[in-house]
Amino acid sequence: MSDTSNEFLGQNRVFSGVQPTGNLHLGNYLGAIKNFVKLQDNHDCIYCVVDMHAITVWQDPKELRENIREVTAAYLAAGINPENHIVFNQSQVKEHAELAWIFNCVARMGWLNRMTQFKEKAGKNRENASCGLFAYPNLMAADILAYRATHVPVGNDQKQHLELTRDIAQKFNNDYAANILEAGHGNSTYFPITEPLISEGNDARIMSLRDGSKKMSKSDPSDLSRIVMTDDSDTISKKIRKAKTDPDSLPSEVAGLEDRPEARNLVGIYAAVKECSPQDVLNEFGGKEFSAFKPALADIVVEGIAPINNELRKLMDAPDHIDAILKQGSEKARKIASKTLSEVKEIMGFIG
Ligand code: TYM
Numbered sequence: 026m027s028d029t030s031n032e033f034l035g036q037n038r039v040f041s042g043v044q045p046t047g048n049l050h051l052g053n054y055l056g057a058i059k060n061f062v063k064l065q066d067n068h069d070c071i072y073c074v075v076d077m078h079a080i081t082v083w084q085d086p087k088e089l090r091e092n093i094r095e096v097t098a099a100y101l102a103a104g105i106n107p108e109n110h111i112v113f114n115q116s117q118v119k120e121h122a123e124l125a126w127i128f129n130c131v132a133r134m135g136w137l138n139r140m141t142q143f144k145e146k147a148g149k150n151r152e153n154a155s156c157g158l159f160a161y162p163n164l165m166a167a168d169i170l171a172y173r174a175t176h177v178p179v180g181n182d183q184k185q186h187l188e189l190t191r192d193i194a195q196k197f198n199n200d201y202a203a204n205i206l207e208a209g210h211g212n213s214t215y216f217p218i219t220e221p222l223i224s225e226g227n228d229a230r231i232m233s234l235r236d237g238s239k240k241m242s243k244s245d246p247s248d249l250s251r252i253v254m255t256d257d258s259d260t261i262s263k264k265i266r267k268a269k270t271d272p273d274s275l276p277s278e279v280a281g282l283e284d285r286p287e288a289r290n291l292v293g294i295y296a297a298v299k300e301c302s303p304q305d306v307l308n309e310f311g312g313k314e315f316s317a318f319k320p321a322l323a324d325i326v327v328e329g330i331a332p333i334n335n336e337l338r339k340l341m342d343a344p345d346h347i348d349a350i351l352k353q354g355s356e357k358a359r360k361i362a363s364k365t366l367s368e369v370k371e372i373m374g375f376i377g
Pocket residue numbers: 040041042043044045052053054055056057058075078164165168169177178179180181182183186228229230231232240241242
């Protein structure tokens with residue numbers, strides 16, 4: 026992980042979020058949630074189910090409720106501890122929406138126009154995309170900065186959004202520098218310049234099992250393109266067996282994976298689950314056919330995912346328990362976020 030120390034406020038506060046849009050997959054786990062779990066050991070962590078981001082595209086209300094519980098259950102099943110840290114859903118803490126509005130007035134249209142995720146999601150039908158989808162990164166900045174978080178673990182696809190969060194923090198700090206000082210916030214820096222924590226290995230970007238040039242995604246129309254966290258062992262094995270490959274055997278050096286996106290992805294998944302390097306994987310499987318590699322890959326993915334999967338299913342059978350955790354987490358989160366909002370409003374010249 027790239028971790029540049031951020032001494033802001035003399036603390037390291039981690040914030041991250043996952044959208045409850047269904048089909049939570051191996052990319053979400055290896056690229057993000059697995060790191061969320063590790064960071065708990067030496068950070069103060071806040072993990073959010075970002076349900077207000079989800080509604081930037083249409084969500085069926087019944088499915089949304091289930092999906093909010095599913096992401097929460099995945100957090101808990103993966104090993105996030107809601108007693109020592111904070112686990113909550115965004116819509117229960119109204120300060121996120123309030124700060125997002127303020128950031129709508131700080132961020133520039135030009136900044137948002139450059140966001141590649143908006144372009145990908147809106148596609149050709151830009152005129153019909155929701156305003157929320159366009160302003161999505163401002164809400165993301167609000168999520169992070171409502172807690173003045175210093176570190177944000179994410180997959181590689183969120184890098185641009187985090188750069189925007191830094192720009193918003195910087196502009197706010199500059200625009201209101203005098204007022205920040207006057208309100209007694211020391212060195213005129215109110216918001217920290219957040220550091221992204223992005224894995225350096227292949228797990229930063231897990232690709233589709235059907236097309237090694239596209240990232241594994243919740244919205245891919247093909248179920249075979251992703252392994253979802255609720256897949257049972259047989260389904261995982263089947264999806265890996267059917268994963269697209271090329272006719273050659275595996276190379277013995279990583280350089281040999283260069284023009285072979287599907288092979289590189291499968292080796293990357295193996296390495297990410299096993300927490301070793303792709304070269305380690307090739308030391309073991311170099312020269313072997315996919316017919317030998319795929320069953321070994323299926324075994325380690327099943328081994329890595331099955332315990333989480335079992336726990337997730339158990340938790341999903343106790344929705345009241347999940348809802349209680351979210352409520353308790355939201356109360357803890359709100360204490361922090363409401364303090365930030367009153368300070369921000371004072372800095373900006375609002376009354377009350
Ligand atoms: P979301 O819900 O799309 O994805 C959740 C996390 O999973 C990572 N990820 C991947 N990592 C590796 N390979 C993949 N194929 C892959 N697909 C997804 C994402 O990078 C992410 O870390 N905008 C965010 C949610 C968000 C957020 C925030 C994150 C809202 N507010 C504040 C951090 C801080 C998103 O859409 O994630």
